[in-house]
Amino acid sequence: xxxxxxxxxxxxxxxxxxxxxxxxxxxxxxxxxxxxxxxxxxxxxxxxxxxxxxxxxxxxxxxxxxxxxxxxxxxxxxxxxxxxxxxxxxxxxxxxxxxxxxxxxxxxxxxxxxxxxxxxxxxxxxxxxxxxxxxxxxxxxxxxxxxxxxxxxxxxxxxxxxxxxxxxxxxxxxxxxxxxxxxxxxxxxxxxxx
Numbered sequence: 001x002x003x004x005x006x007x008x009x010x011x012x013x014x015x016x017x018x019x020x021x022x023x024x025x026x027x028x029x030x031x032x033x034x035x036x037x038x039x040x041x042x043x044x045x046x047x048x049x050x051x052x053x054x055x056x057x058x059x060x061x062x063x064x065x066x067x068x069x070x071x072x073x074x075x076x077x078x079x080x081x082x083x084x085x086x087x088x089x090x091x092x093x094x095x096x097x098x099x100x101x102x103x104x105x106x107x108x109x110x111x112x113x114x115x116x117x118x119x120x121x122x123x124x125x126x127x128x129x130x131x132x133x134x135x136x137x138x139x140x141x142x143x144x145x146x147x148x149x150x151x152x153x154x155x156x157x158x159x160x161x162x163x164x165x166x167x168x169x170x171x172x173x174x175x176x177x178x179x180x181x182x183x184x185x186x187x188x189x190x191x192x193x194x
Contacts, residue, residue, distance in 0.1 A: 018165060019172040020157070021182050025190035026052075026059035029161055033189050037160055041092045049092075052160075052188050053099035065156055065184045066100070069108030073154040074180075075101045077112055078171050079140070081120035096188060097158040108156065114149070115157075115171060116141050124167060132166035140171040142178035151179040162187040 027033045040048040056062050069075070077093035085091055094112045101110040119139045124132050142150060155175050159168055162185065172183045 018169050019176045019183065020169065020185045022061070022065075023162065023165070023168070023185040023187070023190075024059055024061045024065065025162065025187045026055040026062070027189050029163070029189035029191040037189055041160060042088070044089055046090050046092065046095045049095035049099040050103065052096055053103045056096070056100055056186060056188060057104055062186055063104065065186065066104045066106045066108070069106055069154055069156065071107050071109075072149070073108035073156075074114060074150070075106060075108050075110040075156045075158060076115050076175070077110075078157065078159040078167060079112070079115050079117040081117045081139075083120045093159045096160060097156075100156075100158060100186070108154070114143055114146055115175065116143055124163065129164045129166070132164045136167050136170040138170070139167075140174040142174055147178040150175060152181045153179075154182045155180045155184070157183055157185050158187070159185070160188045161191070162189070163191045 029037070036048065039045050040052070057066075075097050077091060077097040079093075080088065080091045091112065094110075097110045097112070100106070101108070117140055121135045121139050124135065127135055157168060157172055157175065162168055168185045168187070172185065175183055
């Protein structure tokens with residue numbers, strides 16, 4: 001998926017443009033990656049973040065997207081609800097975003113508090129596509145006291161896995177509504193398109 005010149009759009013993106021300008025993934029969500037990501041995410045093995053950030057930096061387009069960031073631009077993880085953060089003990093997307101910023105020595109800065117998830121939602125993995133979209137609709141918001149910092153800025157929105165795109169699209173829409181000019185979704189793994 002992409003909006004830039006020379007980038008191809010998938011069929012779903014042609015029917016309804018997502019709020020992302022482009023989406024980049026390092027690996028397919030398949031064995032052995034799916035097993036490693038599950039251990040990372042649910043097994044408390046956040047030490048994998050640096051290795052996964054290295055994979056992301058080697059993925060087509062990711063290093064370029066980081067180079068395009070200016071000092072006022074953002075690297076933002078998909079936030080977890082307070083309940084899920086307490087259960088899991090860490091936000092895997094924040095660990096990835098932080099490691100990515102560090103490994104790349106990006107001019108943009110990673111921030112885990114710009115985008116908020118005030119509403120707890122059901123786990124997306126247990127839902128079909130339509131239910132996923134409804135589940136996360138309005139689940140994300142930009143910190144209202146910091147929204148002015150997004151006006152006309154680039155954002156690299158980071159998550160671990162993109163399946164239907166419902167979560168990352170909902171988060172991107174909140175960033176877009178707050179004034180972000182360009183949003184690149186960067187995920188470690190992507191499941192095959194629906």
